[in-house]
Amino acid sequence: MQLSPGQKSNVTLQFRAPPDADPVLLPIFSGFISVTNSVNKQVVQVPYAGMVGDYKNARIIVQNNPSGIATRILNSNNVSISNTQEETLIASESIRIRLVTTWASRRVSAEVFPGESEISANSSASYGYVFDDSNDKPVVYTNLVRNAAVAGSHAQFYGISWSGQVSVSVRNGSLVGYETTSLPDGRYKIRFSALQHFGNPENPNDFDIYESPTFKLIRLPTTSQSPVTISEFTTLPPFTTTTTLPPFTTTTTSSTSSVSMSFVLNSPFLFLYLVYLCYQVY
Helix, strand or coil: CCCCCCCCCCCCCCCCCCCCCCHHHCCEEEEEEEEECCCCCCEEEEEEEEECCCCCCCCCECCCCCCCCCCEEECCCCCECCCCCCEEEEHHHCEEEEECECCCEEEEEEEEEECCCCCCCCCCCCCEEEEECCCCEECEEEEECCCCCCCCCCCCCEEEEECCEEEEEEEECCEEEEEEEECCCEEEEEEEEEECCCCCCCCHHHEEEEECCCEEEECCCCCCCCCCCHHHCCCCCCCCCCCECCCEEEEEECCCCEEEEEECCECCHHHHHHHHHHHHHC
C-alpha cells in the first residue's frame, strides 16, 4: 500500500482460530499486525486477540474433573458424598466442603435447601448461606478469583468448614448484616451459585448452578460428666497392727554402776524391729 502525505486508507483483516482449538476450554489466540514504513523501515505493531467458545455462558463452578479436584462435600472419611447412597454428616465434626471455580466471578455463594426440594436458579426455599467456621463468615464471595489447575502459588480449591450453621441477611435501617443460627437434624442439600460473565446479579438465570447430593445432618448428643464430690468415695477404716513381744532385758555392767532395762512394747512390727536393732548396737 502506498500513501502520499495526507492520505489515509482502511484495511480490514479477519483471523481464523486454530483448527484444533476446543471450544469447551475457551482457548485464546493472539498475535501482532506489523506495518513497516518503506522510507525509514520504522515498524508499527497492532495486537489482536480472539477466543473460541461461548465465554458468556462458560461454566464457573467445577462439577466434574478427572483429577478429582471439583466442588464437593466430604464425609468423615474425606470421601465425596454422592447420589448413589445418602450420607449422614455429623455437624459437630466440622463438615469439609471444597469449592472449585474454573473462572473468576463477581459473586459466588453457597446456600442450604431442604433435601427433598427441586433446586433451580429461581428457587427461594433457602434456609440461608452456609456459615464458614474457618473464616467466621457466610459463604458469600465478591470478585472471587479462579482456582489453579495444578498445585502451586494458587490454591486448587477453596476450603470451607461447616458445622451446620446458616446465615440469613437482615436489614436494620440502611445497614445490612447476617443472623446466624444452627440447623436442626434433617435432610438437606447445598446449592452453589456463581454469576456468569457479563451477567446481571439481579437475574437468577445469569448464574451457574451446582446442586449437591442430598445428605442427612445430625448432631450427636453431648455427654456431660457430673463433678466428683468427697461423698462418692468410700472411707476405709484405719489399718492397725498389734504385735506383742516378750519382755526385752538388757544388762550393762561397768565399774561404777549396773543398769537393767525391761521394755514391753505394743506397736507395728517395723518400729519394734528398729528399736531392737538400736538396743543391740548399744
